[in-house]
Amino acid sequence: MNPVSELVADVAVLTDSLPSQHQGIFSYRVPDHLQAAIAIGQLVWVPLRQQQVQGVVLAMQRRTVSGLRDLIDLVDPDLSIPQLTIQLAHWVAENCYTTLAAVLDLCLPPGMIRQAVTTWRATAAGLTCELGALPERERAILFYLRRHGELSEADLRAALRGSDANLRAAYRSLAERGLITRRLRIDPPRVRPQQEQFVRLTLPDLDQAIAELRRAPRQAAALRWLAERTTSDPPTVNELRRATGIDSTGIRALERRGFVQLVGREIYRDPLATVHPATDTPPPLTSAQRVAYETIVTALEAGTGGRFLLYGITGSGKTEVYLRLIARALRLGRQALVLAPEIALTTQLVRRFVARFGHQLAVLHSGLSDGERYDEWRRLRRGEARVAIGARSALFAPLPDLGLVIVDEEHEPGYKSDAAPRYHARDAALHLADLAGVTVVLGSATPSVETYYAARNGQIQLLELPERIGAQIGVDGLVHSRPLPLPPVRIVDMRHELQQGNTSIFSIKLQHALAQTLARGQQAILFLNRRGAASFVFCRDCGYVARCERCAAPLTVHYDTATTAEAGESVRVLICHSCGQRTATPVVCPQCLSHRIRASGIGTQRVAEVVRELFPDARVARWDRDSISGKNAHDALLEAMVRHEIDVLVGTQMIAKGLDLPLVGLVGVVLADTGLHLPDFRSGERAFQLLTQVAGRAGRRSEGAQVIIQTYQPDHYALQAACEHDYRAFFREEIAFRRALAYPPFGRLVRFVTTAATESICRRQAEQLAVTLQTYITGRDLVGWRLIGPAPAFFRRQRDRWRWHVLLRVPPATDIREIRLALDAVGPLYGWVIDIDPVHVL
Template identity: 45%
Template sequence: MTGSPSESKKGRVKARAVADVLDRPFEASSTNGAGKATRLSASTIKTGEANGWLSRSQAEVYRDPFQSAVTTTKALQLNPDQQTAVDAINQATDDQQSTPFLLQGVTGSGKTEVYLQTIANTLAQGKQALMLVPEISLTPQIVGRVRGRFGRQVAVLHSGLSAGERFDEWRRISRGEARVVVGARSAVFAPIKNLGVIIVDEEHEASYKQEDNPRYHARDVALWRGRYHHCPVVLGSATPSLESRARAQKQRYQRLLLPTRANQQALPEVSVVDMTEELKHHKESNFSTALMTALKDRLERGEQSLLMLNRRGFSSFVMCRDCGFVLTCPNCDISLTLHMDTKTMKCHYCGHEEPIPHRCPNCKSRHIRYYGTGTQKVEAELHELLPEARVIRMDVDTTRRKGAHERLLKQFGAHQADILLGTQMIAKGLDFPDVTLVGVLNADTALGLPDFRASERTFQLLTQVSGRAGRAKKAGEVVIQTYNPDHYAIQLAKRQDYEQFFVREMHLRHRGNYPPYYFAVKLTVSDETESVAATAIHQIVQQLQTTLSPNAIMLGPTPGAIARINKRYYYQLVIKYKQEPQLQTALFKLLSQAQRKSRSGLQIAIDNNPMSFM
């Protein structure tokens, strides 16, 4: 029995439609995908398959996490210091020695080229390489340079990938198809079976430390993997952590120096502006006269500027001028931050969000004022003072979407903006030849924190961000605005004198019994009921006192720096020690007890060698 004329006509139409696309090959992961690729309906595809006109087969296709193509590059001519460093690292790779190297080079000294040439040697040996960078914001530029040298052999791992992209990259690495892995902190666990070299760029960065479970420092894991795989580990930085520099001093690490910029260009000229003096002569502003003059000069010359601020949002907090009420988070002991883009008040700890108040919730006054400075507020002031300037703002709020880091940096690199305004994420690793001015709007932010690393972090940040200026042929200038112009961290950062800073800071650490002279461990107890947390931490103190020697130093117990976060109360205890053979056993016992108590809501966290005691 034959079909009706209408059915026969439909069949001919479908056959002709299939025939029209047979000369055009396509790939698809589903029938819907095939329909989009060929403009055929699902029923036509099924009819073609049933009649033998089309066949369906499966093929694995990796998702591509890279946002754009790159230009192929070749190895550069090394200067003598770079060549010495490359030779030393390559020798360790060839001999399968797990030597830790501290590559200490001023900003712009060509550390990245040293990395690339040691990776090339590793690949020539038939081995794989791992390169860690501290933040996702650095990944696009670094990955671009590594891909430019090694092409499709490069895999990338960071939190900005989708789950599918991360899965595909993980498989490429595990199968040995990707021979170079570049990624942020968690990439240190990449399934590389034949490691020949591990590189930790900007090794001093605190972002290498995982602050919640599992608490680890990527640098420590990298050193362990170096020993396990019998390969060298290169720790690179212009401002090494005091721990790494001290280990190099004791010759536990082999120190390699790059004392000059690779292009022989001078380091930028740095000036420090005392903002207390500025306020005496001008109205309150985020910009000193010197910085505003320098910005106008760059605009006239068609050059670019970086402006760094250590905050995001519009203002730090909202306060009533009549009764002094500050709007705080209902879940945390912290003030809410104003965000003008969403017209909301946000908590940066638990994520609580509420509308901006127009009346004081306490006294109903309308005298609500916004205090402090954020990137949004600085951007608004920039548009007012320099209306002709094109500004790109780069902070957590503008980089939430996937690929946002790379998109913004690409726009800036293509001269679609005159000023890049951002938080700490713009301070490291960026390399733009037309950036001749760097402005630091508030150098004092970290100095005011009750943290033994406050001076170290300030010095590192100022030195790193200063290094973004004048990296090509044009001379660079840096303007640092501060209310503490005589502080040694700021003065030594102005001179980029790391060695003098190391000597002075180590002296202070020795007097205060702080790392690297002492090891440290921080215990944190939290519960929804404050009395439960307080009782638990005091019980832990009594338990540990029977284990610790008289030489151990115990700080606390005290409430956490922010006593309540997300409706939980926090208490902490810090132990500083040099040799405590029984301590790790006692801590392991505490963790075992904590697992049983966690069912009732009590949580105990142990952080070995914390980055901060806060």
């Protein structure tokens, strides 16, 4: 008998029940009744051991096999991941040392992944048998099932508090005797399409119908209203009820008579329903903008990919170039994706994009409800939306015709995921350029050192926008672009302020500038990258510092807004920014009982309080993680700034990124030293980027704008370069430092972080790993491979867990496969965090 060729599907199962580094790819026979419907990328049900799990079809081919289990069913015929996204998922899994299932989970809309739950119930024999004749564990299971009905294994385990092995043996024994029976329960998806009923007029003769309804005036009024509607789209049931006062009973009566037809139709939950589009009058492109646009369009039209860095100073018109490129991509029949690092940035970008592209736009970020994200995902997959804009995970949106990816503010660390899979969206976007001819544009006023170095070396094509531009209406009535100067930046040495007797958190220059700005009717931004009212509490006699009991980190002083409102005066609490623990502010030192215990340092709450004291009539608001909560909080605060309902905005790094606020005439950096000397090789780069970006919020359309930076280290190269708006000067200093120490881009890093309940255990685990890695490096004579550490992490203790880390530095050209060989060789690293190419080492 000749062997039979069967259709076989390779499926990546989406379950966490496999070992951490098992890729979870299995082959299944496709039964005959599914062969016409199944396709690569679809979500399917498959058997795995004694379970049913979901998986994604990665490949299909006909081959001769035996012993394969059958694929069970499709989860949803319309739900599938494009092949390009699957290819990207493979690359991310390999380069982040994670499972394919972990990445594919990002590629699906929320609420789709379900597990088949094993449940048990008592049979008829089990309901009537004598419990006393059963062993204790079996008796407890059967008694509980009799009392509560069908239950899952998880519920039984929680109720009976038994080990998995003992319970499984008891289930098996009871089932063999026919006292209980097992089944698999699949709960409905958490998110489903939303349906709404529409009313369609179907009667042949309106006058005759009205005559029949002379005793039902509301029904007659409903028919007249339907007949008089000028639009061809049928109204919803709710619209008909609001317009005519008819109730559900009356509508059903009309349906029974055959006068109307009720039609159920899917409707989308629209996250853009409350978005007010920005005024969209496209200005003419400057010569630099046109060169950048035409260069990128050439690659886009050729369909051969291309990597570009659009380096443009703040306010130079990068967004207008983005908009023109997307419009060109759409005319070419391609889709476009725009990534932004923060929800706050996404909000303002969305307004401009809605004005230009309307309902062709879909939005994807964590600020949406699951239902909204589910509907936006399906609009993109169906081709009803052609442009996607969102945060990091939008990179995995279903865009089968993707032709253009724009990564705005590409330098932002928010593009790197801090949880598994630890991918960098910028790097993954660049890989798309090689994978499928997708054109990728990275935009920034302060590019990351690695990106700018790659552009200087020809790996990415560098395009520059060297001038800040504004728009004005000419005598011809048309919009014209005009160059705008960057705002002057002054550095204030706070050491001199102290010598002159000024102990305020504001220098004399900043106080005067703030008064002048408010007098001119302009707005001011005060930036401090530190939340709270004070940085820490310490005793001036013994040096005690109030620390979190779980994290050992200094507790930050905050004003308790709820208690303060009730008490009528400021009430302070101590909060841990790592775990959220709250405690009362001590009155005396718990260590030496001294009353000389004081708060030290400043935070955004304290800055806002001082502004209110100095300028009682000023309208002051804060924008930080403590003050912004809720789905539309970012939008509301941004709208208030644009409408000039706020005079002074105090905030952390959230206000430094990409916001276009036309009335801002002053930016004050209250303390530029924050984070400048953290034990991280990127601390200088981060400081320069933050200061340059926040300075760029000033003077976009207001006259006489200025920036004042207060510091105790005025000679630091990052501050000096930010003061001159001179990226190249900063780059020269920073690249020399990186080259000397072989840090990126002159080396690659792999970070290993371990945690334990005690520091001794944590240290021992880190030392053991270091010895194993060093043995591997020495045994293979790997040139340029070097270990740094082990050492305590900067945040040494978090949530009652101690943290140590080890850094592995390898040559820059080291292939990911060589790194994976090393990781596989040291054995399974259970409980370790492995971060390849980390963006910080804290």
